Amino acid sequence: MHKPTIAGFHDARTGSIQYVVACPVTRKCAIIDPVLDYDEKSGSTATTNADLILDYIKTHHLVLEWILDTHPHADHFSAARYLKSRTAVLTAIGEHVRDVQQIWKRFYNLPDLACDGSQWDRLFRDGETFKIGELDVRVMHSPGHTLASITYLVGDAAFIHDTLFMPDSGSARADFPGGSASDLWQSIQDILNLPDDTRLFTGHDYMPGGRQALWESSVAEQKAHNPHVAGRSREDFIKLRENRDRTLPMPKLILHALQVNIRGGELPEAEANGQRYLKIPLDALPGSAWGS
Ligand SMILES: N[C@@H](CCC(=O)N[C@@H](CS)C(=O)NCC(=O)O)C(=O)O
Ligand SMILES: [Fe+2]
Numbered sequence: 150m151h152k153p154t155i156a157g158f159h160d161a162r163t164g165s166i167q168y169v170v171a172c173p174v175t176r177k178c179a180i181i182d183p184v185l186d187y188d189e190k191s192g193s194t195a196t197t198n199a200d201l202i203l204d205y206i207k208t209h210h211l212v213l214e215w216i217l218d219t220h221p222h223a224d225h226f227s228a229a230r231y232l233k234s235r236t237a238v239l240t241a242i243g244e245h246v247r248d249v250q251q252i253w254k255r256f257y258n259l260p261d262l263a264c265d266g267s268q269w270d271r272l273f274r275d276g277e278t279f280k281i282g283e284l285d286v287r288v289m290h291s292p293g294h295t296l297a298s299i300t301y302l303v304g305d306a307a308f309i310h311d312t313l314f315m316p317d318s319g320s321a322r323a324d325f326p327g328g329s330a331s332d333l334w335q336s337i338q339d340i341l342n343l344p345d346d347t348r349l350f351t352g353h354d355y356m357p358g359g360r361q362a363l364w365e366s367s368v369a370e371q372k373a374h375n376p377h378v379a380g381r382s383r384e385d386f387i388k389l390r391e392n393r394d395r396t397l398p399m400p401k402l403i404l405h406a407l408q409v410n411i412r413g414g415e416l417p418e419a420e421a422n423g424q425r426y427l428k429i430p431l432d433a434l435p436g437s438a439w440g441s
Contacts, residue, residue: 153284153303155350156205159362160184160198163225163402164355166364169202170303171211172282178206179215179281181301181308182352183228185414189405192427194416199228203235214281218242219310219352220298221249223325223407224400227414229269240413241271243290243299250411252296252326256433257408268413273299291340293333294321300340302347310352312337315363316374318355320386324394325403326434330387337378337386345369398440404429 151173158167163184171178180202186195206213213236216229220243229240250264266272273279275290281303289300294311301308311321312333320337323330340349347368354362373379377386400406405427409416419425 151284151304153281153306155306155348155365157350157364158198158202158205159354159364160186160225161362162186164353164362165222165225166350166352166354166362167198167202168308168350169205169211170281170284170301170306170308171209172284175282176209176211177214177282178211179217179286179303180206180213180232181217182219182222182310183216183232185226185228185231185409187226187402187405189402194226196228196231199231199235203232213238215279216240217301218410219301219308220295221246221253221407221410223295223403223410224353225402226406226409226416230412230414230416239270241273242266242269242413243288243297244272244274245290245292245297246272246411247297249295249297249327253407253411256326256430257428258430259408262411268411268415275299289336289339291336293323293329293331293336295325296327298336300336302343305344305346306348306350307340307343308350308352309340312340313349313366313371313375313378314351315354316366316370317360318357319375319377320390321353322394322397323390324397330390330394331383333390334383334386341368341372341378343368345372396438398438399434401440404433 154171156169168181184198273288277288287302291298291300323333
């Protein structure tokens with residue numbers, strides 16, 4: 150079994166980690182969870198993160214094969230569509246994105262939104278396999294944070310996105326529409342049932358206590374040191390997760406981001422004046438903690 154070569158790119162604005170995972174033999178690679186930059190204060194978008202990743206691929210003489218997302222993100226825009234326009238490479242996400250599209254179609258009142266996942270080239274099922282060069286990739290359905298979340302298991306590395314964060318940072322929230330703390334518990338157990346030395350690459354790091362950004366751990370480290378799982382029962386976890394989620398304000402960009410991400414990262418069409426607009430539903434998420 151070949152070990153993939155992995156580079157992580159931390160986006161400090163959103164605490165997201167974007168990855169390039171490459172086959173060391175063929176130099177073929179995939180991008181996972183690329184961020185399209187967005188400043189909500191000015192409404193500006195930019196492709197700084199995505200271009201940095203394309204530069205990395207070029208400099209390291211890699212050949213891009215896939216643009217992958219782990220889930221429809223609630224805190225940033227996906228750069229999948231932009232990267233496809235630059236590279237013509239296939240995009241993919243989990244098949245349950247169709248259920249997430251249905252949920253948010255109602256929130257945003259988007260009667261014309263196709264909820265069949267046709268915005269991506271491939272929709273992965275649980276257990277489906279594919280290749281990055283000579284690397285075998287297995288898809289694990291990992292719902293809880295969102296209905297559609299998937300983990301990509303690439304050789305000895307698992308891209309676990311918003312299930313577990315670094316061991317000092319616990320787990321992802323499970324309170325978005327379609328989220329479930331009990332599903333998240335099961336998804337985390339599936340990850341912890343991988344071999345102890347499996348390298349785990351998380352989707353976010355919020356640098357607690359001002360430490361540097363980190364994104365790689367292992368199954369053994371998570372089992373020993375993550376307080377959301379070490380010595381915790383299922384019931385304990387669900388209680389902890391649901392109590393904590395009640396205190397968390399919605400991500401700053403959730404309403405901005407999901408209307409873009411359920412379209413595979415495509416920005417809204419320009420209106421007759423040539424201007425694109427986002428649509429923000431009011432009072433659609435009652436009971437959410439208010440942000441400061
Ligand atoms: N402050 C961040 C929070 C983003 C957020 O809620 N992130 C999700 C992942 S998409 C999460 O699980 N956060 C866990 C936590 O904040 O404890 C923002 O506004 O963007
Ligand atoms: Fe997320």
